[in-house]
Amino acid sequence: MAGTVSTLAHVARHRQRRSLGDPRWVRVALIGAALLFVALFLVVPLAAVFVEALRKGLGPYFAAFADKDAQAAIRLTFLAAGVAVPLNLVFGVAAAWAVAKFEFRGKALLVSLIELPFAVSPVISGLVYVLLFGAQGWFGPYLGAGDHPWLGAWLNARDIQILFAVPGIVLATVFVTFPFVARELIPLMQAQGKEEELAALTLGASGWQTFWRVTVPNIKWGLFYGVVLCNARAMGEFGAVSVVSGHIRGQTNTIPLHVEILYNEYNIQAAFAVASLLTLLALVTLVLKNIVEWRHRRAIEAAAAADLRQYAQ
Amino acid sequence: MPFRPRRSVLPGFGLSLGFTLAYLGLVILLPLAAVFVKTSGMSWPDFWAAVSSPRVIASYQLTFGASFLAALFNVPCGVMLAWVLVRYEFPGRKLVDALVDLPFALPTAVAGIAFTAIYAKNGWFGQWLEPQGIKVAYTALGVWLVLTFIGLPFVVRTVQPILEELEPELEEAAATLGATRGQTFRRVILPALRPAIITGFALAFARAIGEYGSVVFIAGNRPMHTEITPLLIITKLEQYDYKGATALASVLLVGSFGLLFFIQLSQRRARRAHA
Numbered sequence: 001m002a003g004t005v006s007t008l009a010h011v012a013r014h015r016q017r018r019s020l021g022d023p024r025w026v027r028v029a030l031i032g033a034a035l036l037f038v039a040l041f042l043v044v045p046l047a048a049v050f051v052e053a054l055r056k057g058l059g060p061y062f063a064a065f066a067d068k069d070a071q072a073a074i075r076l077t078f079l080a081a082g083v084a085v086p087l088n089l090v091f092g093v094a095a096a097w098a099v100a101k102f103e104f105r106g107k108a109l110l111v112s113l114i115e116l117p118f119a120v121s122p123v124i125s126g127l128v129y130v131l132l133f134g135a136q137g138w139f140g141p142y143l144g145a146g147d148h149p150w151l152g153a154w155l156n157a158r159d160i161q162i163l164f165a166v167p168g169i170v171l172a173t174v175f176v177t178f179p180f181v182a183r184e185l186i187p188l189m190q191a192q193g194k195e196e197e198l199a200a201l202t203l204g205a206s207g208w209q210t211f212w213r214v215t216v217p218n219i220k221w222g223l224f225y226g227v228v229l230c231n232a233r234a235m236g237e238f239g240a241v242s243v244v245s246g247h248i249r250g251q252t253n254t255i256p257l258h259v260e261i262l263y264n265e266y267n268i269q270a271a272f273a274v275a276s277l278l279t280l281l282a283l284v285t286l287v288l289k290n291i292v293e294w295r296h297r298r299a300i301e302a303a304a305a306a307d308l309r310q311y312a313q
Numbered sequence: 314m315p316f317r318p319r320r321s322v323l324p325g326f327g328l329s330l331g332f333t334l335a336y337l338g339l340v341i342l343l344p345l346a347a348v349f350v351k352t353s354g355m356s357w358p359d360f361w362a363a364v365s366s367p368r369v370i371a372s373y374q375l376t377f378g379a380s381f382l383a384a385l386f387n388v389p390c391g392v393m394l395a396w397v398l399v400r401y402e403f404p405g406r407k408l409v410d411a412l413v414d415l416p417f418a419l420p421t422a423v424a425g426i427a428f429t430a431i432y433a434k435n436g437w438f439g440q441w442l443e444p445q446g447i448k449v450a451y452t453a454l455g456v457w458l459v460l461t462f463i464g465l466p467f468v469v470r471t472v473q474p475i476l477e478e479l480e481p482e483l484e485e486a487a488a489t490l491g492a493t494r495g496q497t498f499r500r501v502i503l504p505a506l507r508p509a510i511i512t513g514f515a516l517a518f519a520r521a522i523g524e525y526g527s528v529v530f531i532a533g534n535r536p537m538h539t540e541i542t543p544l545l546i547i548t549k550l551e552q553y554d555y556k557g558a559t560a561l562a563s564v565l566l567v568g569s570f571g572l573l574f575f576i577q578l579s580q581r582r583a584r585r586a587h588a
Contacts, residue, residue, distance in 0.1 A: 034397040045427040091336045098329040119569040121523025123543040124562045128344035207324035236420025238526035256422040275423045282418035
């Protein structure tokens, strides 16, 4: 459902800017009000993170990262994102290939279902895995026999713990980051059509050659864009991971969960120090996003200019 | 578009669609189905008791009420921000444009502790507001505040492209026919933006209903007063009340899927009106 928001396809449209004779006082008042809104809701919270993090100076700031539990949390976050992002990348490419290059019944429904996780509360994204794997984890005995005994028994026999362990965290992360790459690629590949691929096939390229040499170069920026957004969500996810984590310090805490623990222990400065790491990640994400959009716009303007030159000749 | 036969020269249809459906089913649909399977296993009186106790009703009021008001507040602010970004040149415009996406990129827990620090009794704003009798942190006002932050990009980003594509001739014609700037905005520009505004509002509303990470820090989480429904789901899980948690989850899911359906319906209608 967030598909209407911030896709590259929007950037592709030509930007038109005219201040159609609004009186000067209207302009100044609106710009002032908009800047005040942005300052209150975006700039001040951003500043607060870094001010609180550096309140006691650089020593305690870096000490927050030297902590063994903090490092374990950082490692786990990288692990979860390292599994979730590639999985959803492969899925995104496959889904976009099927949706953009072929016609089939139920396509609109499929696209809606792909965006479904955006409409699911993060808490519910975690809850679903408690319902699926709860028969086995710590709380197994509290569950009725009707709760997917086959799955629980199968895993139990192999001594695999999903819930309140690393696999549960990875699964919850996969769930919440599921649509990001597909959502970027589907409109992009639909706009590009399939003429170039058909030309490559006609010239004798195999299916995979066509994919790697024609499709991938065409979608690489959209791919990168989706991966950046997917990764930001994977590393920052809180609610879903919180439900399945079990909050074992040094073992099942991701960076956001570590921030929560520090904050609830009134270790405010350390909480903000670790939070500043996530904030930097968010800022890097925004910078990369804007670079991709800028490059994309340039590419489209260049293509349009080339078209014009062709017609002029 | 004319109907094309299913067979195509391009390879990989079976592989890509097969993988897509299998992965979608395994990762998303099967787990979500568990919620409804579990809920349907409850008897009607049990279900009704779980989703209508006074504490649960109070959590709905806060969750849906604060989400609605936050999305509503984002409508005029988002339209204004989109207008300023598209129509005016001013120093820092590109920076502001980039910053609008911050709520998408910033982890919700970070937003939660940052807002709490600002509006707590000794915070930057809290120390001025509390003596005036305005308590923000640990009240419903704080919940509304972070939900406004969470929903901020939606209206801006849905309205912005429509505003960029709006034909300036329409406004010029209105002005030529003697309309004032205010009349032109109300009668010409606003109707063109209406579908985008409704979509942005509904997206912000749906996002806020499920929000958890930012709210738990600033809400104070007092039962009956500042406890949101997603938190109540977690509380029930921690008390091993899996059925109660699942029943609440199905209520939230029906609410947000309903909104999603509404969004798709209104977008389809807008597209048809366009064509």
